[in-house]
Amino acid sequence: xxxxxxxxxxxxxxxxxxxxxxxxxxxxxxxxxxxxxxxxxxxxxxxxxxxxxxxxxxxxxxxxxxxxxxxxxxxxxxxxxxxxxxxxxxxxxxxxxxxxxxxxxxxxxxxxxxxxxxxxxxxxxxxxxxxxxxxxxxxxxxxxxxxxxxxxxxxxxxxxxxxxxxxxxxxxxxxxxxxxxxxxxxxxxxxxxxxxxxxxxxxxxxxxxxxxxxxxxxxxxxxxxxxxxxxxx
Numbered sequence: 161x162x163x164x165x166x167x168x169x170x171x172x173x174x175x176x177x178x179x180x181x182x183x184x185x186x187x188x189x190x191x192x193x194x195x196x197x198x199x200x201x202x203x204x205x206x207x208x209x210x211x212x213x214x215x216x217x218x219x220x221x222x223x224x225x226x227x228x229x230x231x232x233x234x235x236x237x238x239x240x241x242x243x244x245x246x247x248x249x250x251x252x253x254x255x256x257x258x259x260x261x262x263x264x265x266x267x268x269x270x271x272x273x274x275x276x277x278x279x280x281x282x283x284x285x286x287x288x289x290x291x292x293x294x295x296x297x298x299x300x301x302x303x304x305x306x307x308x309x310x311x312x313x314x315x316x317x318x319x320x321x322x323x324x325x326x327x328x329x330x331x332x333x334x335x336x337x338x339x340x341x342x343x344x345x346x347x348x349x350x351x352x353x354x355x356x357x358x359x360x361x362x363x364x365x366x367x368x369x370x371x372x373x374x375x376x377x378x379x380x381x382x383x384x385x386x387x388x389x390x391x392x393x
Contacts (some may be wrong), residue, residue: 164262186258216372228317231313239304244374251363265335
């Protein structure tokens, strides 16, 4: 191959990338000070929203477990902790989270003839849980002074945690993942907006974020907030 041909090919190879770059349209510049699209970065999906709310429920169940342990051991505990936990269950779980499921999730599964048996059991457990919460509130608010009150409270706490531990586990691993396959992308996004609007309407602007420190205060009162203590040695 002649030197002229080699020189010409070398020139074409080196010049091509520069020519392509020159021909490409410039990327649109963001105006100085223009806000970034933070909505996409901070967006919580409907299933993520439901699962983190279930996490809050789980933390209250741990509070119930600790109170039940103390009753069995004959140890003291403040009844107000039980009242506080039950009120969070009532307002956040029963009157908000479960109503979302009953209004926006369960009907969709039934209309698609999907997981109907599971949905029926879950809804029946919602009703049962509300009855038990009422019992827990009545016992704890009364001061637990009558003979047998603490024993009755321990039984109510046990029945609640025994039901809700598998209840939320089945929702997290079966029901919620199936929702994404059941609805369109548009409907899925719309559900997220609906959940957010309902959260603010029923719980105020703080919503979930305001409930987390309330649960943490209950844990601190019982001395179970420090996660390290649960690590096996």
